[in-house]
Amino acid sequence: MYPPAWLLVVVALTFGIIARICVIIAFPKDGASRRRDQKGTCHLAVFLGSGGHSSEALTLVSTLDFSRYTPRTYLLSEGDSLSATKAVALERLKAASKQSLDPIGEYQILTIPRARRVHQNLLTIPVTALRSLLASFYYVTLAPRLLGDSSKADVNVILLNGPGTCFVLCVAAYINRFLGLPSPRLVYVETFARVRTLSLTGKLLRPIADKFIVQWPNLLQDGGRGECHGWLV
Numbered sequence: 001m002y003p004p005a006w007l008l009v010v011v012a013l014t015f016g017i018i019a020r021i022c023v024i025i026a027f028p029k030d031g032a033s034r035r036r037d038q039k040g041t042c043h044l045a046v047f048l049g050s051g052g053h054s055s056e057a058l059t060l061v062s063t064l065d066f067s068r069y070t071p072r073t074y075l076l077s078e079g080d081s082l083s084a085t086k087a088v089a090l091e092r093l094k095a096a097s098k099q100s101l102d103p104i105g106e107y108q109i110l111t112i113p114r115a116r117r118v119h120q121n122l123l124t125i126p127v128t129a130l131r132s133l134l135a136s137f138y139y140v141t142l143a144p145r146l147l148g149d150s151s152k153a154d155v156n157v158i159l160l161n162g163p164g165t166c167f168v169l170c171v172a173a174y175i176n177r178f179l180g181l182p183s184p185r186l187v188y189v190e191t192f193a194r195v196r197t198l199s200l201t202g203k204l205l206r207p208i209a210d211k212f213i214v215q216w217p218n219l220l221q222d223g224g225r226g227e228c229h230g231w232l233v
Contacts, residue, residue, distance in 0.1 A: 136172035
């Protein structure tokens with residue numbers, strides 16, 4: 001007796017999805033946006049994880065040439081008004097300096113629901129994580145297409161350094177790769193506070209980030225992938 005046709009279809013789709021995921025994980029850069037021309041601009045998105053994470057991320061961004069890394073998108077968790085204020089202050093400082101010819105208007109601040117709150121009940125985390133993923137999927141995948149000119153709206157690089165919500169952003173980027181759409185390159189910089197062991201977010205993103213950077217060489221003693229360029233913040 002042969003199995004029903006619907007079962008064969010389900011099995012074939014399951015194997016196809018698994019195979020596609022394996023290829024994307026094995027060759028993560030194949031789905032990422034191609035390297036821009038040296039004279040071209042790069043749409044940079046930066047996740048501000050609040051507190052020390054935001055300060056570190058903004059310190060990294062402050063060293064960049066804003067006339068090249070434009071436009072800029074600051075992604076932050078809902079309720080984090082302090083990070084938004086710091087981002088605006090950095091933009092005004094760069095616009096007022098002679099180091100940047102880029103007008104102050106070439107940036108935007110977007111809010112993403114938190115994937116997990118401190119002391120949140122474990123049973124409710126799947127709900128908040130899904131809400132965060134849907135918002136990230138909208139910004140990374142749907143919004144560029146809805147704007148009508150995805151070549152200008154697509155983010156080229158996402159800079160991350162934690163905490164957990166940035167993992168959801170990476171999942172959204174990988175959805176693009178699964179669908180064969182342009183996907184931002186993922187650059188993860190482990191927080192300066194992590195000296196001996198990686199953070200949970202770092203452990204999750206180490207296999208899938210296009211660039212995984214730590215600031216302390218001890219974090220690479222296990223022989224895993226990653227780069228160390230010393231103190232960056």
